[in-house]
Amino acid sequence: MIGEARIKALQALNSLQNHRITLDRILAGIDLPKRDRDLMYALVYGVLRWQARLDWILAHFSRTPITRIEPGILNILRLGLFQILYLERVPVSASVHSAVELAKTQAPAWVAGFVNAVLRNAARNHLQTPFPDPENDPVGWLAAFHSFPKPLIRRWLKRFEFEQTVQICTAINAIAPTTLRTCTLNTSRRKLAEDLETQCDRVEPTNFSPDGIRLYGLNTAVFDLAGFAEGGFQVQDEAAQLVGRMLDPRPDQKVLDACAGLGGKTGHLAQMMNNRGSIVALDNSAEKLRRLSEEMRRLGVSIVSTHVHDLHQPAGLETGQEFDAVLVDAPCSGLGVLRRNPDAKWSVDLSNLNRFAKRQSLFLDNLAPLVKVGGVMVYAVCSMEPEENESVVKSFLNNHSEFAIDKAVDGLGEKAESLLTPEGYLRTCPFINDMDGFFAARFRRAF
Secondary structure, rough: OHHHHHHHHHHHHHHHHOOOOOHHHHHOOOOOOHHHHHHHHHHHHHHHHOOHHHHHHHHHHHOOOOOOOOHHHHHHHHHHHHHHHHHOOOOHHEEEEEHHHHHHOOOOOOHHHHHHHHHHHHHHHHOOOOOOOOOHHHHHHHHEEEEEEEEHHHHHHHHHOHHHHHHHHHOOOOOOOEEEEEEOOOOOOHHHHHHHHHOEEEEEOOOOOEEEEEEOOOOOOOOOOOOOOOOOEEOHHHHHHHHHHHHOOOOOOOHHHHHOOOOOHHHHHHHHOOOEEEEEEEEEHHHHHHHHHHHHHOOOOEEEEEEEOOOOOOOOOOOOOOOHHHHHEEEOOOOOOOOOOHHHHHHHHHHHHHHHHHHHHHHHHHHHHHHHEEEEEHHHHHHOOOOHHHHHHHHHHHOOOOEEEEEOOHHHHHHOOEEEEEOOOOOHHHHOOOOOOOEEEEEEEEE
């Protein structure tokens, strides 16, 4: 038997290639028992994480160039080889057999024979696969051995030393823990950690965020965890938690969450405000804001209103409306969260970085008039790339003399303040801080 987990994993990988749809949406539409779901997730994320390395090895053992292998069959080969290389609990024979049976459902019998021959040969001899020489061809070696697209490797090698680039690749390829942010309106971090101890192998507090906990070896779905239904937490990486603390909203203030999405940061702002004051959650998607409102109800947050608007145009709020604090968690390349989104590795178009930067600058320009004199605005992106980081900040300051960088970020706390650069920017990196790669800058309006 092939097993539903492998069938669904193949369908997910094929759907990702054939449709312009996110992996999260694909996986959300698949309903499986927990054991099968866990295996399917391991297969899909594993293949995407190690795709280039798998392809390099397969190319060595296949007489047919992999560029000429039908995409669905190539995904079957990737699934089989991933299990052989990385899933110790799955016997090699089972990995090969399941791949062959999958091939039989997709192609003529001779193709199943081809899959069988390639995987059996790779299983016996993969340790002898020659990779590029890291000294003579560092780009080729990093791309193949650590499984990254060459253009991204070239970019990083221009900015970082070789060993640093290796560390970046290694950190991104590591499986990230499930990180939660305690909703302190409803519980404490200590109480939440105690409640979750039996639902995972290990619980740890986050290093810099005072509200975060990390779960390792989670043995149930997040939605089934203790405290979820009662609004005890939101899933949020530690770096994203620090963005809310950069804004540092206070009770009774008027706050704008300008790119609110599904409300991860909105909920954080509300708890920092002790559910007092007002937050306008703005997004260009009415569906996202509908789901955000549901999330606020789960958390018991009552101070959030929603507003649908496309920030390519000046913010369409009430004339003269101003805010004490504005958060601009801007759409970006997402290159800082590749460890959580390995599928994004293979859709990266670096030529879009300047386009992202122009849009980010436009959003800041359109939101600047909404910050009251003496108020603050935080610009944040889940990217470590200079075009979306310092370049956007410098462009904004050149065009807006009424704003300056505010280095006095009281909300971060002493430990997290160590993550601020001399310029006052928050910068996090997977291989240094063991969290997603984020950048944030805090502006204060003087006049």
